[in-house]
Amino acid sequence: MNEKSTGLGYIYGIFIVLAFWQVASALVNLPIIPSPGVVLENLISVFVPKIAIHGLYSLGRIVAGVFLAVLIGIPLGLCMGYFARWDRALSPVVYLTYPIPKIALLPVIMLLFGLGEMAKVLMIFLIIVFQVIVAVRDGVKSIPKETYYPLYSLGAGVADIFREILIPASLPKFLTSLRVAMATAISVLFFTETFGTQYGMGYFIMDAWMRVNYLEMYSGIVVLSIIGLILFSTIDYIEKKTCYW
Amino acid sequence: MIKINNLSVTYQSLEDCYAALDNINLELEAGETCAIIGPSGCGKSTLLKVLAGIITNFDGTVEINDQPIRPSKQRIGFIPQNYGLLPWKNVDENIRLGAKIKGLSSASGTEDIALLLEELGLKGLERRYPGELSGGQQQRVALARAFLLKPDLLLMDEPFSALDAMTREEIQDVFLAVWREHAVSTILVTHHVEEAVYLGRKIVILSVSPGTVSTIIDNPLFGVEDVRNHEDFFQLCRQLRKKIKEDWSK
Numbered sequence: 001m002n003e004k005s006t007g008l009g010y011i012y013g014i015f016i017v018l019a020f021w022q023v024a025s026a027l028v029n030l031p032i033i034p035s036p037g038v039v040l041e042n043l044i045s046v047f048v049p050k051i052a053i054h055g056l057y058s059l060g061r062i063v064a065g066v067f068l069a070v071l072i073g074i075p076l077g078l079c080m081g082y083f084a085r086w087d088r089a090l091s092p093v094v095y096l097t098y099p100i101p102k103i104a105l106l107p108v109i110m111l112l113f114g115l116g117e118m119a120k121v122l123m124i125f126l127i128i129v130f131q132v133i134v135a136v137r138d139g140v141k142s143i144p145k146e147t148y149y150p151l152y153s154l155g156a157g158v159a160d161i162f163r164e165i166l167i168p169a170s171l172p173k174f175l176t177s178l179r180v181a182m183a184t185a186i187s188v189l190f191f192t193e194t195f196g197t198q199y200g201m202g203y204f205i206m207d208a209w210m211r212v213n214y215l216e217m218y219s220g221i222v223v224l225s226i227i228g229l230i231l232f233s234t235i236d237y238i239e240k241k242t243c244y245w
Numbered sequence: 246m247i248k249i250n251n252l253s254v255t256y257q258s259l260e261d262c263y264a265a266l267d268n269i270n271l272e273l274e275a276g277e278t279c280a281i282i283g284p285s286g287c288g289k290s291t292l293l294k295v296l297a298g299i300i301t302n303f304d305g306t307v308e309i310n311d312q313p314i315r316p317s318k319q320r321i322g323f324i325p326q327n328y329g330l331l332p333w334k335n336v337d338e339n340i341r342l343g344a345k346i347k348g349l350s351s352a353s354g355t356e357d358i359a360l361l362l363e364e365l366g367l368k369g370l371e372r373r374y375p376g377e378l379s380g381g382q383q384q385r386v387a388l389a390r391a392f393l394l395k396p397d398l399l400l401m402d403e404p405f406s407a408l409d410a411m412t413r414e415e416i417q418d419v420f421l422a423v424w425r426e427h428a429v430s431t432i433l434v435t436h437h438v439e440e441a442v443y444l445g446r447k448i449v450i451l452s453v454s455p456g457t458v459s460t461i462i463d464n465p466l467f468g469v470e471d472v473r474n475h476e477d478f479f480q481l482c483r484q485l486r487k488k489i490k491e492d493w494s495k
Contacts, residue, residue, distance in 0.1 A: 149297065154342075245333045
């Protein structure tokens with residue numbers, strides 16, 4: 001898809017969502033589902049004074065969590081994929097801990113790391129890092145052996161192998177795993193932001209709900225979904241720039 | 246000069262071990278080509294991997310210019326069956342990869358690259374990725390990468406077998422032309438008798454597992470102009486086929 005049709009696709013998607021929303025609000029005809037027009041009007045008037053700061057907080061937490069997950073997940077996944085011994089030692093640990101619903105660990109993490117930023121970033125990290133490890137590891141394992149031979153016969157060292165083969169070969173799998181994990185990460189972020197903070201989209205939306213201000217609540221939901229859109233399209237963009245082959 | 250003395254390789258699987266190569270002896274002068282023919286599973290690829298320094302667990306000695314095989318010390322070019330190009334690098338980057346790993350400055354090879362691109366008919370394709378090339382073009386890129394390095398030894402595993410007959414003959418000619426310019430010691434593995442006769446100064450027939458050298462032939466027709474249309478060429482191919490059939494049915 002070229003740039004133009006991608007842009008058209010987004011507009012088309014937004015239109016479909018708005019249409020469904022409009023129909024639902026007309027059918028229900030209650031304040032709990034206001035029409036999109038009213039919400040967008042409200043959003044424009046409250047975005048800069050009220051919502052922007054919460055959006056930045058949420059975005060910052062996600063970026064920090066993803067950054068941590070990349071920092072730890074990619075090297076670990078590469079090593080587990082390339083060195084059989086690392087895989088044998090670490091895979092059981094990953095398999096045991098991966099299926100644990102990370103949200104169940106929230107109370108523990110909050111007790112250990114407090115109610116502040118650290119706990120929230122750690123939750124996102126925990127959700128994304130496993131997907132990254134497993135995807136990168138499998139990406140490395142799926143490289144055909146013959147790919148290495150010309151480099152081995154050139155006397156390539158481990159650093160050469162990582163730079164020339166492992167990292168580029170596992171990049172597409174890594175980006176896919178990030179995409180899969182991102183949606184879960186945003187939902188869990190929402191949940192963590194309802195505790196112990198006065199900033200973040202989770203706080204803003206729940207707070208609006210408590211105040212029975214449905215217009216602001218919906219404005220918050222729209223902003224959250226735009227944050228998601230920005231994150232996904234950023235991943236798409238990175239993929240297009242780095243995995244052109 | 247390549248010297249192989251009493252080379253044996255055994256593979257260790259879970260239950261037992263079996264011999265892939267048994268007592269191989271072979272000598273190759275510097276700047277010679279040698280074609281190895283053998284049935285599937287005779288250990289041809291194993292022999293190449295030993296020479297490429299990929300398999301290091303073997304008995305006997307293998308020497309390049311009186312030095313044991315050490316990929317980090319010598320220059321060994323290895324072209325696997327699938328050409329071994331990295332899909333995420335374009336033609337230019339793929340060709341430079343060998344020199345890059347050997348730590349040669351990228352500026353020094355620029356003239357050589359231009360010459361090789363010319364010789365191999367790759368001009369104008371420098372920015373393409375392997376996925377955008379035909380099989381024949383990929384093979385040419387692999388050859389360019391190997392020749393750029395001016396290797397002490399060039400190894401090719403069934404290099405032309407995936408190509409259609411016309412492309413194969415064309416690339417064989419290209420290979421010979423470039424090889425003449427650079428005079429690189431070359432060992433190639435093949436199951437095409439014609440290819441062995443056309444490209445091998447020496448022809449080595451391996452027998453079935455465990456792989457042993459059954460015959461070494463000094464090919465009198467190597468490098469003869471337009472040899473593929475000579476009566477002698479067909480004659481030699483026929484003789485070889487007969488010999489191979491007897492050999493492999495033993």
